[in-house]
Amino acid sequence: MIPFEYVRATDVAGAVAAGAAPGAAYLASGTNLLDLMKGGAVRPTRLVDITRLPGLAAVERREDGSLRIGALVRNSDLAHDPAFARAYPAVAEALLSGASAQLRNAATAAGNVMQRTRCPYFTDTGSACNKRRPGSGCDARGGETRLHAILGWSEACIATHPSDFCVPLVALDAEVEIAGPAGTRTVPLDSVHRLPGDAPERETVLEPGELMTALVLPPEAAAFAGHSRYLKVRDRTSYAFAVVSAAAALRCENGRIAEARLALGGVALKPWRAREAERLLAHRAPDEAAFRAAAEAALAGAKPSGDNAFKIELARRLVVRALSHAASGTPERLPALPGSVFAPAPEAAHV
Amino acid sequence: MxxxxxxxxxxxxxxxxxxxxxxxxxxxxxxxxxxxxxxxxxxxxxxxxxxxxxxxxxxxxxxxxxxxxxxxxxxxxxxLAEGDRLHPVQAAFIAHDGFQCGFCTPGQIMSAVGLIREAQAGQDPERIREAMSGNLCRCGAYAGITEAVLEAQAAMSPQPADMSPQPADQSQGEAA
Structure with a gap:
C-alpha cells in the first residue's frame, strides 16, 4: 500500500472539498478499498474518512411512503431491520446473500453501490486492464472468463459489477442522492453505473469530489412486499460472488400480475434491469409460459464474452425460478436464508 | 506525522x-x-x-x-476469559473439538461470540453455518464448530440490546 494522507471529514461540505483533490478517495469502512490498496490495484494518495459525517447513518421512513437509507448504514443493520425486511424482502435477502457476517457488519450501503469489480485481471496489477490503466488492453479477453459478463460488455472490458444489494434496488427504482462541489443531485440507481463502452475507467456517473449521501426507495417499492425474491447462484454455498443472480418482484391483483420488476446480477458491469421482460409480464397470469417468455426477453441481447455461454441459459432458468418463487409469495421468515444448491433446509433449497 | x-x-x-x-x-x-x-x-x-x-x-x-x-x-x-474461567464459547469449542491446529480458532471464537450477540441464527444449524461462513478452517473442524456454537448459544442468555463488550462473568453459572 502506498503512503496516503488521512483526512477526517466532519461535515459533507468539508468532505466534498477534500475529496475533490486529484488522487483522493472516500473511506467508509474500507472493506473493498483497503483490499484493493493492499494489492496495489487502487492507489489513492489521500483518504477522506467520511465515517463521522453527521446524519448519514440513519434509515428514515418519510411521510410520502419513501424510505431514505443513509450512505453509512451498515449492510447487516439494514438487512436485520424488521420493518425494512418486511417492506423490501428481496433487498434484505440480497444483503444477506453478500459477503460474510463480518463484512456485512462493516460495509456500508453506499460502499456496496460504489464497490469495484472483482474481475481478477483488474485486481492483478501484472495484467493489462483498461479499467485500471486506460488503453493498456484487457487480459481477461481470452483468459479465465467463466464469471465474466454476458450483457452490455465491450471489447475494452468484460467485467461484472459484483453487488447483490444493487440488483433488487435497481428493480425497485431506487435513487441515489449525491453531494458535490456544485451542490446536490438525485439520479436513478439504474443510471449510476456505466456500461464499459470504450471508456471502462469511467465506472459511475459520479464526478470527482461527488459523494453519495443516501439511497432512496420510492413509495411504490413497498407494493411488491408480498411477492419478492432474490435468488443467487454461486460456486459454493455461502460467501461467494454471484455466478448469476435475479431479483423478482410482482404486484398481483385478482390472480394476475399487475406489475412486474426484474433485474439480474453477475451478468454485466451494472445491475441489469430487464424492462422488456417486465412489460411482457404485466397483466399476464403468473404461470410458467409467462415466466419463460420473460426469461427469453431478459436474455435476448446476451452473448458470451469467453467461456461463459452457460451463464445465458443459467440466467434464463434462474429468472423463471425467481419469478415462480416470487409468485408463490415472500417467505414467512424474514430475511430468508440465502439459497444454496447444497442446502438441506427446505426453505433454502430453492436454487 | x-x-x-x-x-x-x-x-x-x-x-x-x-x-x-x-x-x-x-x-x-x-x-x-x-x-x-x-x-x-x-x-x-x-x-x-x-x-x-x-x-x-x-x-x-x-x-x-x-x-x-x-x-x-x-x-x-x-x-474473553475471566482469569482461568473460560468464556462459554471457549469452553464449548474445547468440549466439541471445534479445532485441530488452532490457527483459525481465535477468529472462529470471536465470530461465534459476535453471532450469538446478533441473535439472528436461532438454533438452526443451517443458519449457524451460514452465519459462520466468513471463518475458514483448513483442518475442516466445521462439524465441531457448529456444535460448539449451538451449545454456547443455548448456554448464554441472548442480550441483543447490549452492544458493549461483554465481560465473561455475565454468563457466570449459565454454562451447562
Missing part, C-alpha cells in the same frame, strides 16, 4: 500513537499492543482469522484502518 487515537481494548482505555495511517487494526493489535490472538491469515478479508469485536460487532480487523476507529471499543480473544 504521528496521530494519537483512543481505543478501549479488552476493557482498558488507552491512548495509542498511530505513526502511519496505513496501520490496520490487526497490525496495531499484533505489532503495537502485542495481542497476537487475532491472526493474520489472508490479510484480505477472506479467511476470518483476524475477527475481533469492534463496538460489539464482529469485523475483519485486517480490513479496518486503526486511525479511523478512534474512540472505539475493541474486544479480542485475550479479553
Amino acid at each position: 504521528s496521530v494519537d487515537i483512543v481505543l478501549t481494548v479488552n476493557g482498558t482505555r488507552r491512548t495509542i500513537p498511530i505513526p502511519d495511517p496505513r496501520i490496520t487494526l490487526l497490525d496495531l493489535l499484533r505489532e503495537g499492543l502485542h495481542l497476537t490472538g487475532a491472526k493474520k491469515g489472508c490479510d484480505r478479508g477472506q479467511c476470518g482469522a483476524c475477527t475481533v469485536l469492534v463496538d460489539g460487532r464482529r469485523i475483519n480487523a485486517c480490513l479496518a484502518l486503526a486511525i479511523s476507529l478512534d474512540g472505539a471499543e475493541v474486544l479480542t480473544i485475550e479479553g
